Amino acid sequence: MGNMITVTVNGKEHSGGVEGRTLLVDYLREHLGLTGTHIGCDTSSCGACTIHMDGKAVKSCTVLAVQADGSEVTTVEGLANNGSLHPIQEGFKEEHGLQCGFCTPGMMMTATDLLKNNPNPTEDEIRHALEGNFCRCTGYHNIVKSIQYAAKKMQSPA
Amino acid sequence: MTNYIGKSVKRVEDKRFITGQGKYTDDIKLNGMMYGYFVRSPYAHAIVKSINIDRASKMPGVNKILVGADIPEAIAGVPCGWQVDFKNGDTMKEPPHPLLVRKKVRHVGDGVAFVVAETRAQAKDAADEVDVDYEILDAVTCPKKATEEGAAQVHEDAPGNLCFDWELGNPKDEVAAAMAAAAHVTELDFSNQRVVPNAIEPRSAIGHYDTAYDKYTLYTSTQNPHLIRLLMCAFVLGIPEHKVRVIGPDVGGGFGSKIFHYAEEALVTWASKELGCPIKWTADRSESFLTDAHGRDHVSNAKMGFDSEGKIVALQAYTYANLGAYLSTFAPAVPTYLHGTLMQGLYTTPKINVDVKAAFTHTCAVDAYRGAGRPEATYLLERLIDLAALEMDMDPAELRFKNFIPAFDGVEQEGYTTQVALQYDSGNYDPVLKRALEMVGYEEFRKEQAAQSNGKLLGIGFSTYIEACGIAPSAVVGALGARAGLFEVAQVRVQPTGKVSVFTGAHSHGQGHETTFAQIVADRMGIGIDDVEIIHGDSDSVAFGMGTYGSRSLAVGGSAIVNSIDKVLEKGAKIAAHLLEASADDLEYAEGKWTVKGTDKSVSFGDVSLTAYVPHNYPEGLEPGLDFNAFYDPANFTYPFGAHVAIVEVDKETGEVKLKRFIAVDDVGNVINPMIVDGQIHGGLAQGIGQAMHEGTVYDETGQLINGSYMDYCMPRADDLPSFEIDRTVTPCPHNPLGVKGAGEAGCIGSTPAVVNAVIDALWKGGFKVKDVPMPMTPERVWTAMNN
């Protein structure tokens, strides 16, 4: 456990030792018990492990935990604010954007990155933005609608 | 009264999933838990000459390394749950499928050793240091080649690699005679390629032996915990069932691949006692590619004969089905009773014969994958009829209308008896295709197609399908070789406060049972949906169950719930009658209360519930409590059907196919939650389209799976698919109380041939009269078809 790191996850600071080879996703799941971030592959393809690091969507299976030292990390567990769902969470529920729920956290984290940079995406832009995330249940149809729902919600005054 | 049924109630399970609180097997951590990692064969066929674990055993954190010889003889291999016999009556060949190989590996990924260590990383590090000396042997991967003389043999006791041969329908000579008299015969040689289910959650299992209670708990990513318990206890480990609890917690998709009992489950369960600690194993994705049962993999030749009017007069199908290296739980049923029996399709074909040879090969086991046999049957029929339309220069929709079985509701009119052993429950086939044509704007499309001139070829493809689901009547499947009953179980437990806990043997891994079932319960009992809780996935909580597959949850599991509710209400009425001082026959139940007919005297469900548990003023001789079990065994399969239409554009320069539109009109009987049903259809479509356009294993001649990763095996992504245009008709199932048929597999069954037919249509209209482009229709294959 040769490397001491300090990472702020969902607003809470965590310090501890990790092996150099520990992937960020394993750090989140095994060290911090944040199992909402999932592992679906070993080739950085499926996107189930997507989180935000310093405000950007990244695949936490392709970042070493030591690289997150000093970073701000947001996982699916940190999306809701004081118990009220994030619009993207609401969108997935309202538009039936999930079935088994396994890819959902990664999908939502990618979608929020998209909406941050492109608040009003077209259907094509949404589909293109999801190219790093696999879903095997929904055929993506309702995921697209969920993201459209969130985009609309985030743009309308609360 | 329906407050909920038929409405798109938002899913109650979503909250935990969208907040990251779902609990999948790999999320579970037990005290003192160790981690297992498998050493797997890199070869498809080899003799294990020696295994040296000396170096590996000394690696940090290693607790134990198990090899085949460590497993007691008393522990049997993984069993098969379905027996199909040879045509001559001989029993199918059923070679052993050990938990860990002792002498011979038979596919890449066969388990050779199991390393248990304190961390997953340590287990993997040590697994890398296990030295196995192999003598490599020749391998065979194609089911047809496997049965040829001189092919490498998978099992000593299955000569010619034949597991069984099988036949169904009219005698071959009768079919041949009808075919000979046909005005036109369309013949096609084709493959229904092997695909990998690829649930995004990799399989995972935790075995935990508790010395205090002398009891095992297995957490596993399964579609049917009770069946796993039954198979593992009775056939593998020989442990009594009451000493084993199997929990299938949240499961990240199954699509068939998590129905089966796998060696890893039995191994972690047994080893947890041997090693004295809980053991978790979770597959890497590349491991999943090698060990999760694959789907499809048929090599077929089929002929369809037509008279001069375009009426189908005969069908002859020959199929070689690949079973892989070992028999998976339901493998023998897939190419036979889930495939051959569907050869009638929606058509009045009078003479049908289907002939199947099932072969072992040096590949991963093949079993049910979304649709299981029915997609293969539909593909065969729908490719033939669309091709026939092109060959005979007839309209493919018109040709289908001409051959559809006339409407029957299964009540006034009898069910339709096929040439291939089934009786369809109810059907009305014209409307689905008519509606699909309307949605397409068919005439307009044909004009647009004829006018296309931009280097692209437009094509349209049809598929009208029927499937048999709601699996299944126990007596029927028993006669066909199933070694289990396929009923379902439900328990409705009314709490003293009138809240309702429902225990179901069906298992949700994305289908939304916690919502759909609650809708049924709430409506039938006239209570709020928030007052209902659905519990599933735990063999200690739920009396029994057969799990979820074959689009059976609602038709079978839902019906069991209805029957339990009926029992609850029947007893409730007795209590209510006592409280109301009336006869039970004079009561009617609605909106959560019993009312004496024609009066305003009533008692609420809540009061009756409380009385059942506080029986101070209570009917004499009646047991207290309000808690009923029901076992529901369906009278027949259910038969959803539909019409799917694909519109594609083929790039003449590159062969790239763009799926421009996809229209699906399905009839799944009555619908409880339209939102969820639509979602099931969407998902099925994506998988069916995936098979047509993107997916398929590539084995090399030595049996290596050379596209065993997401970098190489192509699954559809969001930008590969259009938004789907879907609609439905409703033809209720006449034989179950909900009138439902099942929607889980429909999308996957109908879509594949529609897409392939669309590409073939595009090519014909562009002047390339090819009969087939092998799936997946990669750009190179389509380009080759145009440039040969």
Next chain:
Amino acid sequence: MIPNSFEYKRANSVEEAISLMTEDAQVLGGGHSLIPALKLRLNNPGTLIDISKIDALKTIGDNEKSVTVGGGATHAAIANDAALAKHVPMMGQAAREIGDIQVRNVGTIGGSIAHADPAADWPAVLLASNASVVISNKDGKREVDIDQFFLGFYDTALEEGEIITAIRIPKTAANQHSCYVKFKQPASRFAIVGCAAALDLEGGTVKDARVALTGAADSAYRVKSVEKALIGNSFNLDLIHSAVGDVTEGKSIMSDHYASEKYRAHLASVYVKRALKKLL
């Protein structure tokens, strides 16, 4: 998906990174080529030298005649950079074709070209852009012309102990037109073939041309035959058709289960044509 053990060292400057280099060490940039290989244990270095925190490597500088892109600039930073959008628009356009959102947020241009995957996008784009690669080593800096940088299969002019610090890209003149088009392997989304084309046009005549292909052969290369046939002629559809012949001549063309040698070669010529047609 657990790498073998290694020692992790974070470098705070390029000099420090170079001083840490040993034979058994690997440089970790964005990590999107390296970490997948580590996870599969295809690659097992003793030490990883993390240069991803060196801010100096991330800057994109607008100079007089060129834009200098730090080796540690992510694909996303390149896609969103105003100076590049103005002066070398093909860079941003190509950056958006790479991987997916998550990959673009972390993967770096320096890491990508040091890795020199024969199917990567940057090599073709940089070849067509007439870029140069600024390399640091223990003796200081050197600059390598892009035409001399990609040597072969995963092979570059980068020597042991060297780090790519920047890529210098000449600003395009007002009369230059460029684009990058790509035929993706649908699973990996790497290029089966990708073509970058940059043309200087004067009064409708091609003054200069740089056309490069990636994905087809064991490394990206310029299609000199096409460039030659274009230069000096008036640019129109006929010229494109006559100029684009066998664009893979003399090259050993890659082949896999998704695209055979023959099909890849065919696609290469289709995509050279498509790139040029986009510039009409």
Next chain:
Amino acid sequence: MIVEGTHTFHVSAEQLWNYLMDPEVLAKITPGVSQLELVGEDQYKTVSKIKIGPVKGAFTGKLHVIDKDQPHSFAIQMEQLSKIGNAHARVDMAIKTIDAQNASLEFNGKANLSGLIARTGQRVLSGVANVIIKEVFSSLEEHIEEQNIT
């Protein structure tokens, strides 16, 4: 995976044969081979390190020279094992005299990959094989030139 090709050397067929049968030469020209140890007649144990692109691994293996027909033809049977996968190959070699000072080596063989490298790296691996073959011949050429000079 098929490997095939022809390479011309500026030596006689007999000289080329002798070079190819010299373990020291073989060790020197095979990329990454750090050790070639004679373990029996025409049988060698090899230790090699491959470092190409994303693939870096240590392989131990066996090399067996078989079917010798001096100076016309022979075959090499190879087995390379590693933690990331294994390679088994047989390559047939034919030496043809062009003239007194020139001979060609025609090789034709097949390599079977197994394990992780077979599943995840087809695109990369066939490239690796080409690189290795290229390096073998350029090293052999270099070696021959060195010998001819000295």
